[in-house]
Amino acid sequence: MPTVHSHSKRSLLKGLFAVILAFAAATPASAGELLHRPADNNQWPENLIRAVQEKLNSLGFDAGKADGIIGPRTRQAISDYQQQNNLPVDGQISAALLEALGFEQ
Structure with missing residues (x-):
């Protein structure tokens, strides 16, 4: 039976994965914008x-x-x-x- 501790770890990892996935999805447009942004x-x-x-x-x-x-x-x-x-x-x-x-x- 899973402990509360392992459940918290799993939730934390899922949350972290969701944040990384969201960042990765947003990065191509943001990176392109920065590459074309004049200095x-x-x-x-x-x-x-x-x-x-x-x-x-x-x-x-x-x-x-x-x-x-x-x-x-x-x-x-x-x-x-x-x-x-x-x-x-x-x-x-x-x-x-x-x-x-x-x-x-």
């Missing part, structure tokens, strides 16, 4: 991001608050600007974007 905030200094946001806002592209953080509104503003100026559209700050916006390199 803009690490790649560009905050003051440059802020200047790009201010420039985009002044040109009528709604980049949101010029806070030096690349969020969804900034990405959309960059994409819209890139599209209207025949640049590769990726929503990223790049040398081509900076040049088109008139920033010195």
Whole structure:
């Protein structure tokens, strides 16, 4: 006859297995998202991001608050600007974007 101790162990193992299974099921999408997530905030200094946001806002592209953080509104503003100026559209700050916006390199 099973003891209370072995029943608790079995329940714990089942719970642990369920958590691992749930994590494994969620991992491919999460991992893919992380692989495609841009590292803009690490790649560009905050003051440059802020200047790009201010420039985009002044040109009528709604980049949101010029806070030096690349969020969804900034990405959309960059994409819209890139599209209207025949640049590769990726929503990223790049040398081509900076040049088109008139920033010195």
